[in-house]
Amino acid sequence: MICREVQELMHGYVDGELDLVRNLEMERHFHDCPACSGVQEQIRNLRSAVATGAPYFRPPSGLEDRLRSRIRQAAVVESVAPARAANTWQWMGIAAAVLIAALAITFLVRRPSGSELLAQDVVSSHVRSLMASHLTDVPSTDQHTVKPWFNGKLDFSPSVGNFADRGFPLIGGRLDYLENRPVAALVYGRRQHLINVFVWPARGQPDYTVSQTEHQGYHLLHWNQAGMTYWAISDLNAAELRQLVSLVRAQ
């Protein structure tokens, strides 16, 4: 190394930011070059002068408490804010959905069954997850990160698979709330489409195979397997959604 190169890397060296090889080259150079060695010494002295002479300003007492209470206030407001942040188109979409739902209730004579009501809730959860910029609590493509994340947050452990090699990459996991209980929501991607797979214990209901419905333009696939209830929902076409479901069922 020549002096000019050494001087260029000098601060990286003093700050311990160089790789091992270059570090050794620098040291060798300092050994032979008193001028560069002097510069290095000077920087080190300056650093220690700054460390000793520059005050580290501490926050005034009471600031932490004031902050804590302001944060709590802000957090409450914040939980209401995402709905307000929805743009006009989303509002129109919501208005249309509300109108359709109202019409459906008016014109349909039969009362919706429990499972249809649940399907509505699944649709709402899915739509909310796309709207409120709260798609995932734990964004990770690694099932070994997502699965343990649910520990302590749920009273069951959902099986989490990543099907990236089959074109359904895992995007992450999220806690959601359905049928009056916290449930696991696993988020998968397929091109530009997002898929929510909701999982929770079936509470003694028997296993049954996949049934398919459509609500508000979303495809829903529902089944019970190994004591768990599953709902998969997406705006993806039904055939591809069924592909993901068979992957989930086969794991």
Next chain:
Amino acid sequence: MQKTELTRFEQTVLPHLDAAYNLARWLTGNEHDAEDVVQESYLRAVKFFAGFHGENARPWLLAIVRNTCYTWLRRNRMDELTTELDETTPIVDPSAVNPESALLTAARTEFVRQALEALPVGFREIVILRELEGMSYKEIADIAAIPVGTVMSRLARARARLQKLLSEPDLSEARA
């Protein structure tokens, strides 16, 4: 924000209050505005927290504090921001190296604060993050939104200026 999120926020972000305040204090130059900037930064942090998924909240929070400081500077200290950072002239002048200057610096510790306050804010922030917060070049690069190479060159220039300021006779006259 859900209650679990709020708890997570209080556990991961609030403990970095010292670092947030110290940076705001060095960039605004006074206690009152530092406190305002810190409060505003924390409120913004609450808002953006859903988008934070990293391991280390300190650089994340400091990036918000820095942005809030710059907003404040633009409103109140525009002249500080218009100072051009000289990033082109060579830094090392081998003739300036003399054995005495190293000793001189050590004796002038008490002027370090003044010298730091005299640095342009773009240099000052890098020195504070490196020397007082012990941040790596990568972390500083993320906070200041500049490439890692620029962190090293700014640090080099900032230190050269400090060295010069601490060797100037006016500072010792100020003591008298």
